[in-house]
Amino acid sequence: MTSPILVTGGTGTLGRQVVELLQKTGQEVRVLSRSPQPPRAGVEFFIGDLSTGVGIDSAVQGVEIIIHCAGGPSGDGLKAQNLVRAASLDGRPHLVFISVVGAGRIPLRSKADRAMFGYFGSKLAAERVIAQSGLPFTTLRATQFYDLLVLVAKQMVKLPAMPSPTGFRFQPVDSGEVAARLVDLALSEPAGRVPDLGGPRIYPVADLLRDYLSAAHRHRVLVPLRMPGSAARAIRAGANLAPDQAIGRRTWEDFLAERVGHSA
Ligand SMILES: NC(=O)c1ccc[n+]([C@@H]2O[C@H](COP(=O)([O-])OP(=O)(O)OC[C@H]3O[C@@H](n4cnc5c(N)ncnc54)[C@H](OP(=O)(O)O)[C@@H]3O)[C@@H](O)[C@H]2O)c1
DSSP: OOOOEEEEETSHHHHHHHHHHHTTTTTOOEEEEEEOOOOTTTTEEEEEEEETOOTHHHTTTSSSEEOOOOSSSOOOHHHHHHHHHHHHHOOEEEEEEEETTTTTTTTOOSSOOOOOHHHHHHHHHHHHHHHSSSOOOEEEEEEHHHHHHHHHHHHHHHHEEEETTTOEEEEEHHHHHHHHHHHHTSSSOOOEEEOOBBBBEEEEEHEEEEEEEHHTTTOEEEEEEEOSHHHHHHTTTTOOOOOOGBOOOOHHHHHHIIIIIITT
């Protein structure tokens, strides 16, 4: 009998899809969450908080593979530290981590940089904790998920006008494709840092916002905004892009038609 696979963040956008794919391959799955979850067939839920370390030890006990999808806008280094500490108490599980393209390429020199783009530093901190953990690991960096862009656009559309950072481009990707890649990596030998996963096309941010508005049948004026600081400069130079790794297949247009067009 194989040991269960632990998915941290298995309640999130990416993690849910990872869990579903693992179940299709017949794997026994554990999910770590900070709050009680409604029962799901074939999934064992553990309550724990990676920021404090509370409840993690029992979730990692006896697992040989951990897919670490839990994350937030900040503090992912600490979350990784607590996970590594608990995982190292009980064997040497393969730790598979999802990071973000741009981690390590976006300088965070000022308070304002850190306030706006600290997420990239937090992912880099987590990458380092995992790489230096002594545990076998695989780290994949992906570009922004389509779901995230829609989430942000839905918030912005509540404003009378939508700010559109000039010179910013994104290469969004389908989170289902990232989930599939993570599952493949988890069921393979540990590989360290693997090639990035980017979406099929690069778009100026204004195009992405206009596409969203059009799919959602909404109208808003876009207000060009020049973002100050070194992090924004790096993003204007493409630090968040992976043009040589435009591997994703599902397009933004297809995603919008299916997810936003229907509900609009
Ligand atoms: N979204 C993107 O565009 C993108 C791009 C590249 C990489 N990533 C990375 O991919 C991962 C998943 O992203 P996502 O969009 O699926 O995120 P999401 O939907 O916001 O889900 C976040 C998950 O993290 C869990 N979590 C957060 N803080 C936790 C804590 N202290 N202890 C335990 N669990 C915690 C949440 O679980 P509970 O709320 O149930 O506790 C939830 O399942 C993140 O690490 C993110 O940085 C995201």
